Amino acid sequence: MENRISGKKNRVRIGRIAYFSILFSLVFFGTIGVIHAGVNDTAQIHRYVGDESCEVCHSSERIGNQFQKWKNSPHSRAYSDLSSPEAHSIAEKMGIGDPQKSSRCLSCHTTASKASLPEITSSFRKSDGVQCESCHGPGEDYSRYSTMIDPHKAKESGLVAAPGQETCITCHNPSSPTYKKFDYKRDVQKILHRVPASFRKTNKGEE
């Protein structure tokens, strides 16, 4: 008697599990199918994931806390500074409205200003200004641990490991309304965020 009841209960439970598995598969693989189709359509795009995806690994002192160094630099304020009185007066002279809404300012004061939505994941925030990916390239595909520690794989997945002058002058050029002469050698010193040699040694040791 007891056995039959629990047998029935079990069948009901198995039935439910089967039902939910099918439902889950439909929703989950259905979504993947759509994402996949999207990726195939645009062939080989790397998506922007935002600075918080780098913070996870790049905020320990051991690795050199690149995240905090960037956070303390003017690049992290590039978007919020567009709300300053100075920004508004520049915009007014140029005959444009809110600088935080104008592509004529956002092109240099944010990351991925020209990227469309499929190229950006939901963790990305425009308000974080000139982020890691402005200089190092969109990070979705290189920021996995196994890829990051392999320079060749990382490069193939879109990483610009050591951005040079050509990256900087896409923004530091005379079409900036406040342009100050840019000198790579001098100016890169102001934003340096190197990985300590000690980390590279011990990290290799752990592999």
Ligand code: HEC
């Ligand atoms: C899962 C952890 C992890 C995440 C997430 C991550 N990194 Fe890294 N990254 C590392 C480690 C570890 C190294 C050091 C590799 C080495 O030198 O051995 C590294 C190295 C680098 C380097 C130097 C590469 C070289 O060859 O010198 C750059 C640049 C970099 N990361 C940028 C980023 C950016 C930008 C993001 C976010 C989009 C990011 N990383 C996300 C772990 C991570």
Ligand code: HEC
């Ligand atoms: C071509 C890229 C570019 C464009 C377009 C651009 N900026 Fe900038 N902006 C920069 C750079 C680079 C700096 C750093 C200083 C410089 O000009 O060399 C800067 C600095 C500033 C500063 C000074 C921040 C501070 O307090 O030190 C303000 C304000 C500013 N920009 C406002 C604007 C406004 C408003 C617009 C749109 C009308 C705009 N910018 C368009 C690249 C640009």
Ligand code: HEC
């Ligand atoms: C996507 C555009 C962009 C790129 C790429 C970029 N910057 Fe900037 N940079 C800015 C903006 C905008 C500011 C001003 C931010 C603010 O003060 O609000 C700035 C400010 C600076 C400043 C402080 C202002 C000054 O002139 O002293 C330095 C230093 C600097 N950048 C160095 C670099 C270097 C070096 C590179 C290349 C490795 C680089 N930037 C790449 C947009 C950019």
Ligand code: HEC
């Ligand atoms: C304005 C451009 C710019 C931004 C923004 C930027 N970087 Fe870099 N990054 C560089 C340049 C240039 C270098 C190479 C400089 C050098 O060591 O000579 C570099 C080097 C690195 C390295 C390797 C350092 C080494 O010792 O080889 C790591 C790791 C790194 N960046 C991570 C990050 C992370 C994480 C962020 C965001 C939190 C970030 N970067 C934001 C320009 C940038």
